[in-house]
Amino acid sequence: MTDRPIWWTEELGILEDSxxxxxxxxxxxxxxxxxAAHAVQRAFWEKAGEAGILGISLPEEFGGVGGSIHHDAVLFDVLGRLGITGFGIHVHLIAAHYVLTYGSAAQKAAWLPKLASGEWIGAIAMTEPGTGSDLKAVKTKAVRDGDDLLLSGSKIFISNGINANFIVVVAKTGGEGAKGVSLIxxxxxxxxxxxxxxxLEKIGQKAQDTAELFFDGARVPAENLIGGEPGRGFQQLMEQLPYERLMLAIGAIGFIDRAIDLARTYTKERQAFGQPIGKFQNTAFRLxxxxxxxxxxxxxxxxCVAKFAAGRLDVPTVSMAKWWTTEKQCEIVDACLQMFGGYGYMLEYPIARLWADSRVQKIYGGTNEIMKELISRSL
Structure with a gap:
């Protein structure tokens, strides 16, 4: 990170460099x-596992490195500042944290080491063709059949959907509304x-595999129900979504810093009317x-990271962080692209890819309109 927060340590500095x-x-x-392949090779995931990245905030007893939210923050800031969007570590860690927080001892022991090593790539299947932010309305069902659950339904826009071999599925197990939602x-x-x-072919984030998933009576052991009892899923989702939204906000700040760095460098080099365009007052003031x-x-x-570490990050505050930083990300990246003129529209320039990659930040993890709705309820 560029300016060190109060929770910064020498260990985090070493982590950042590595x-x-x-x-x-x-x-x-x-x-x-x-x-070009629309997916990151599994071999890279395995290298990331060997480097401890996939288990960066998982306990050592489950194959992780025993880090905290501060380690996650360093990771997502680095990814943002390097402009990396294809590596779906965010949903991988989200899936792992559902298991870590709510899983049984047997589930943690069986699943987390594989997620930490890269043997498994994680995903979470929430969104459906007719259901986005309203998770109470999911149609995918899990029906008990002896010692198993039979999953039926479909999901869409699932990050890591092609590579993932462990998916936390949001499904209805009976009951109305929120009381019928479970995680499997x-x-x-x-x-x-x-x-x-x-x-799926997307505007940006081309290396991030994003897929449709179909469950046609897919059989899974009933003991794979996360939390042990049906109907706990909605509460689990609400409790963990702040983690996801905080990671998106951290990444947004990293992307903003990258965009400004690209624009600053370009405007020092690009000449117009006999001087670098960064010397013009309009450009200098906008920077x-x-x-x-x-x-x-x-x-x-x-x-927000400090508050999360202390268990004090509330829903309205993290919603403010998610909507404001991602809104600013799109606004600032667009303004930086403008400074490149026609070159900014060429995909060979990193600012163009950054512009395309940024737009979805205002959509996933809960749309920014939903973030404002959550904030407004607290006022």
Missing amino acids: LIRFFETEYLPFEAEWE GFPTDGVGGFRRGRN AEMATEARIGRVFVED
């Missing part, structure tokens, strides 16, 4: 290849009745404004 070296060596040289751990290997649809907003956002998000 993460930058890892991604510059193991990810960025292959990014174009993976964007679903290892995919060798399961009949489960299939993947298309690797100054964006740098100020970036600093404000970073201070706010770092405070």
